[in-house]
Amino acid sequence: xxxxxxxxxxxxxxxxxxxxxxKNVNFDVKAGEVHALMGENGAGKSTLMKIxxxxxxxxxxxxxxxxxxxxxxxxxEAEEMGIGVVxxxxxxxxxxxxxxxxxxxxxxxxxxTGILRTNEMRKRTKNALQQLGVELHPDAxxxxxxxxxxxxxxxxxxxxxxxxxxxxxxPTAALTxxxxxxxFTVIEKLKQQGVGIVYISHRMEEIFQICDRISVxxxxxxxxxxxxxxxxxxxxxxxxxxxxxxxxxxxxxxxIGPERLRVEGLSRKELFExxxxxxxxxxxxxxxxxxxxxxxxxxxxxxxxxxxxxGTIYLDGKPLNITKPSDxxxxxxAFVTEDRKDKGLxxxxxxxxxxxxxxxxxxxxxxxxxxxxxxxxxxxxxxxxHVKTSGxxxxxxxxxxxxxxxxxxxxxxxNQPKVLILDEPTRGVDVGAKKEIYQIMNELTEQGVSIIMxxxxxxxxxxxxxxxxxxxEGKISRILDRKEADQEKIMHAATGxx
Amino acid sequence: MSASTRKISxxxxxxxxxxxxxxxxxxxxxxxxxxxxxxxxxxxxxxxxNALIAFGLTFVILTGGIDLSVGSMLAxxxxxxxxxxxxxxDPVIAMLAGLxxxxxxxxxxxxxxxKGKVAPFIATLATMTIFRGLTxxxxxxxxxxxxxxxxxxxxMGRGYFLGIPFPVIWMLLAFAVLWFILxxxxxxxxxxxxxxxxxxxxxxxxxxxxxxxxxYSLTGLLSAFAGIILTSRLNSAQPTAGTAYELDAIAAVxxxxxxxxxxxxxxxxxxxxxxxxxxxxxxxxxxxVSSFYQQVVKGGVILLAVLIDRKKAA
Numbered sequence: 001x002x003x004x005x006x007x008x009x010x011x012x013x014x015x016x017x018x019x020x021x022x023k024n025v026n027f028d029v030k031a032g033e034v035h036a037l038m039g040e041n042g043a044g045k046s047t048l049m050k051i052x053x054x055x056x057x058x059x060x061x062x063x064x065x066x067x068x069x070x071x072x073x074x075x076x077e078a079e080e081m082g083i084g085v086v087x088x089x090x091x092x093x094x095x096x097x098x099x100x101x102x103x104x105x106x107x108x109x110x111x112x113t114g115i116l117r118t119n120e121m122r123k124r125t126k127n128a129l130q131q132l133g134v135e136l137h138p139d140a141x142x143x144x145x146x147x148x149x150x151x152x153x154x155x156x157x158x159x160x161x162x163x164x165x166x167x168x169x170x171p172t173a174a175l176t177x178x179x180x181x182x183x184f185t186v187i188e189k190l191k192q193q194g195v196g197i198v199y200i201s202h203r204m205e206e207i208f209q210i211c212d213r214i215s216v217x218x219x220x221x222x223x224x225x226x227x228x229x230x231x232x233x234x235x236x237x238x239x240x241x242x243x244x245x246x247x248x249x250x251x252x253x254x255x256i257g258p259e260r261l262r263v264e265g266l267s268r269k270e271l272f273e274x275x276x277x278x279x280x281x282x283x284x285x286x287x288x289x290x291x292x293x294x295x296x297x298x299x300x301x302x303x304x305x306x307x308x309x310x311g312t313i314y315l316d317g318k319p320l321n322i323t324k325p326s327d328x329x330x331x332x333x334a335f336v337t338e339d340r341k342d343k344g345l346x347x348x349x350x351x352x353x354x355x356x357x358x359x360x361x362x363x364x365x366x367x368x369x370x371x372x373x374x375x376x377x378x379x380x381x382x383x384x385x386h387v388k389t390s391g392x393x394x395x396x397x398x399x400x401x402x403x404x405x406x407x408x409x410x411x412x413x414x415n416q417p418k419v420l421i422l423d424e425p426t427r428g429v430d431v432g433a434k435k436e437i438y439q440i441m442n443e444l445t446e447q448g449v450s451i452i453m454x455x456x457x458x459x460x461x462x463x464x465x466x467x468x469x470x471x472x473e474g475k476i477s478r479i480l481d482r483k484e485a486d487q488e489k490i491m492h493a494a495t496g497x498x
Numbered sequence: 499m500s501a502s503t504r505k506i507s508x509x510x511x512x513x514x515x516x517x518x519x520x521x522x523x524x525x526x527x528x529x530x531x532x533x534x535x536x537x538x539x540x541x542x543x544x545x546x547x548n549a550l551i552a553f554g555l556t557f558v559i560l561t562g563g564i565d566l567s568v569g570s571m572l573a574x575x576x577x578x579x580x581x582x583x584x585x586x587x588d589p590v591i592a593m594l595a596g597l598x599x600x601x602x603x604x605x606x607x608x609x610x611x612x613k614g615k616v617a618p619f620i621a622t623l624a625t626m627t628i629f630r631g632l633t634x635x636x637x638x639x640x641x642x643x644x645x646x647x648x649x650x651x652x653x654m655g656r657g658y659f660l661g662i663p664f665p666v667i668w669m670l671l672a673f674a675v676l677w678f679i680l681x682x683x684x685x686x687x688x689x690x691x692x693x694x695x696x697x698x699x700x701x702x703x704x705x706x707x708x709x710x711x712x713x714y715s716l717t718g719l720l721s722a723f724a725g726i727i728l729t730s731r732l733n734s735a736q737p738t739a740g741t742a743y744e745l746d747a748i749a750a751v752x753x754x755x756x757x758x759x760x761x762x763x764x765x766x767x768x769x770x771x772x773x774x775x776x777x778x779x780x781x782x783x784x785x786x787v788s789s790f791y792q793q794v795v796k797g798g799v800i801l802l803a804v805l806i807d808r809k810k811a812a
Contacts, residue, residue: 329703368682
């Protein structure tokens with residue numbers, strides 16, 4: 001351990017009101033290494049990262065950057081010391097171009113005139129994007145790009161600042177496989193340049209592919225640091241959850257019954273065409289495909305959230321007339337959206353208010369909500385879904401990602417749907433919560449619920465689905481049975497092969 | 499974390515009330531006439547019209563919308579009631595027609611906003627002008643007088659019950675009913691949800707469009723109600739009645755702590771906000787402050803209140 005740490009945190013404590021979020025945490029990043037920070041949702045990773053980046057102030061402990069004691073009171077100070085952050089949440093202004101977003105707040109100008117050096121900025125944007133392997137015009141408007149491409153702007157933004165230490169919070173969550181490969185190449189390059197990287201991710205495969213060391217937090221406690229070459233998947237998982245997790249995908253005893261939902265000839269101009277499939281009672285149908293293949297749009301059209309040009313949806317053999325989400329819900333459909341912040345939750349409302357929102361009728365009489373019944377229902381769901389919360393009155397915004405996801409699923413379970421559509425149900429969710437979500441899926445199918453699961457994680461698709469539908473550029477490319485499916489076949493179909 | 503959020507919200511809730519109490523104490527010290535029963539009842543009566551409008555606006559603003567047409571709806575509904583009455587229609591029927599007119603105007607706002615997908619500010623800016631124009635057309639620009647002296651109409655604005663002016667009773671009744679709706683019913687919950695996250699609400703099966711139409715209709719109804727009370731009090735309908743009333747109503751909602759971006763707020767705050775504005779108007783009159791300065795003070799208080807609120811939120 002001769003090399004000097006770029007950033008060294010020791011004995012860090014932090015609490016919000018009475019909740020201790022970090023207790024005596026030690027963490028350091030060396031030049032030229034990728035150091036993974038792992039832990040379940042709510043373990044304190046984000047808080048630790050925000051303390052490093054100057055967004056929060058620590059309660060106790062010391063931070064040194066290149067040997068100097070520092071005390072950041074805002075992100076700007078951290079940035080000046082060479083610490084850059086790629087945030088999980090996108091900070092993109094949709095109406096501005098790539099270039100304008102990249103140089104936002106640090107525009108290049110001729111001296112102090114305020115006149116912009118547009119061409120210079122455009123050139124540097126182009127370089128940064130090229131480095132990331134993204135073939136996009138620097139004048140492309142950010143709002144018209146895919147989430148993955150927008151994420152690339154965020155990464156390019158930090159590269160542009162020439163930081164010595166870069167914190168990446170779930171940088172690959174919205175990226176396609178090709179974009180991930182490009183990002184890893186860049187990370188490799190940065191390592192050689194002596195940049196230290198803090199890498200936060202829930203994807204184990206990635207961590208073991210690119211990281212040098214792994215530190216694990218659990219419930220705010222520092223559990224330990226391991227060198228990647230000397231550890232393995234199971235050891236890290238048990239450090240994270242504090243117990244043996246067992247099988248990643250729990251066993252399922254669902255009996256698959258007759259056809260429940262059938263979709264025929266579903267089309268929407270320029271998005272998808274002639275989509276046809278069926279789901280049986282108690283079955284899980286996995287929907288695989290690349291980002292942007294049209295999977296989410298198909299689900300939104302089935303649910304009546306977005307228009308369709310043509311096609312019919314049958315439930316138990318009878319055609320449905322769905323023009324808006326409330327029609328779909330009335331018919332027995334439920335939809336856990338991909339984007340829980342914008343479409344899944346009312347973030348400023350409480351856990352209770354969110355859980356009962358889809359089915360207020362069940363806890364009300366003639367339009368008047370029964371406080372006691374609502375309370376009972378809330379407690380039942382919190383318990384059933386193992387939501388980690390101080391209670392029904394907690395504001396949803398302050399929950400961790402995994403627990404927020406459980407609330408989104410919970411509000412639909414409460415509705416006792418016949419068909420549950422899940423769009424990326426475990427994105428940004430830690431292993432423990434993931435398994436709990438799988439268990440909930442299994443329970444539901446045992447009760448005869450049909451599940452349609454859109455997912456970009458192939459292990460999840462393979463581990464959970466009875467059948468797999470692969471979408472390529474808005475069309476069905478292949479339908480695979482669980483027994484015959486493997487990663488190669490799915491990827492082949494998803495990229496356009498047969 | 500939740501503990502702190504709740505503490506802030508209680509403090510934020512009490513803020514407007516503390517402000518009101520301070521203004522009451524200061525005015526009581528400065529003017530001996532202020533804290534008398536007659537004057538307090540007088541203030542309450544003055545407040546009632548703004549409060550009724552502001553109650554409706556609270557729902558609108560909770561969904562993240564705005565309604566600038568409240569003053570025009572008030573004027574047209576009052577004029578229709580007065581016009582029918584002057585033409586010999588039974589006063590009860592005339593008043594019901596006025597209320598119906600207000601509700602329809604509100605519904606039109608709601609339909610333009612939810613079905614036409616027009617921003618509430620623009621939609622109601624347009625209808626504000628249209629409804630005002632229609633009022634001028636209907637009244638030919640002249641006040642409508644010679645109204646019924648039937649008690650049912652006279653009571654609306656001029657009557658007393660146990661010494662309390664009827665408008666005050668209407669205000670308190672409306673408050674009680676609307677408080678219940680907002681706090682205890684599915685309709686109220688959905689109002690908050692739409693303001694908190696419209697997309698998530700839609701995807702949760704809430705008929706967002708229908709609820710918005712209902713909310714704007716409710717605001718129309720309450721504006722019409724205020725218009726009828728005003729017509730009764732003045733014993734005439736003025737074509738320019740209610741001009742710029744939307745500003746006092748919006749100020750009352752905001753003073754009460756309801757967020758203009760929607761999702762957060764409560765109707766009790768609006769009542770307190772309307773009282774603050776009413777008490778200020780009255781107190782400054784009693785202190786013989788020139789009406790020009792009154793505007794400066796009123797604007798200053800609103801600004802101060804919002805600044806304090808921002809500070810707490812930060």
